[in-house]
């Protein structure tokens with residue numbers, strides 16, 4: 197499927213058939229995420245693939261909307277705070293220098309910043325949420341192109357979901373993405389007009 201068609205056809209899908217999502221397709225979804233761009237190439241996204249029915253049932257406790265646990269597959273999209281430590285940032289930056297993407301001069305400017313040495317000292321930079329958002333949308337569009345439906349879900353109890361999944365403290369779940377073969381075919385949802393989104397041409 198061409199990109200234009202995937203953009204056109206994508207909808208938030210909240211009803212799925214019982215058919216499981218084949219392993220090869222899950223791999224394709226993860227490959228689409230892996231190729232996403234990120235600030236200083238940090239790639240701080242991590243994904244937990246939940247297919248186990250018991251685990252999905254337990255997760256219901258931390259999720260407001262029931263359709264999520266009814267999907268054959270839930271991709272728990274997380275950020276890993278290890279990626280924001282000096283050690284890993286330097287690793288990524290040196291790779292960019294080797295790939296002729298970044299100059300030593302720019303790298304040195306980055307290194308002068310106060311970067312956390314330990315994962316316990318890290319916060320989550322705003323740009324990391326952008327990185328994760330891009331990776332999630334890569335998955336969403338790839339899913340559409342493979343005939344799968346998905347829905348971004350932010351309405352969930354982060355703490356409860358972390359507990360149920362026994363996620364380590366440095367892994368923060370940010371988005372849940374239920375994925376499955378669509379059992380509905382909704383038409384396009386309302387959108388504001390072009391005039392409203394374009395502030396102007398200067």
Ligand SMILES: Cc1cc2nc3c(=O)[nH]c(=O)nc-3n(C[C@H](O)[C@H](O)[C@H](O)COP(=O)(O)O)c2cc1C
Pocket residue numbers: 206207208209261347348349350351352385
């Ligand atoms: C960041 C984000 C968070 C969202 N959270 C939820 C959610 O918690 N539950 C839900 O049912 N839909 C959620 N959605 C889906 C939106 O409701 C949906 O994208 C919007 O209504 C437009 O519909 P469409 O995606 O079919 O075009 C979310 C979408 C985004 C991008």
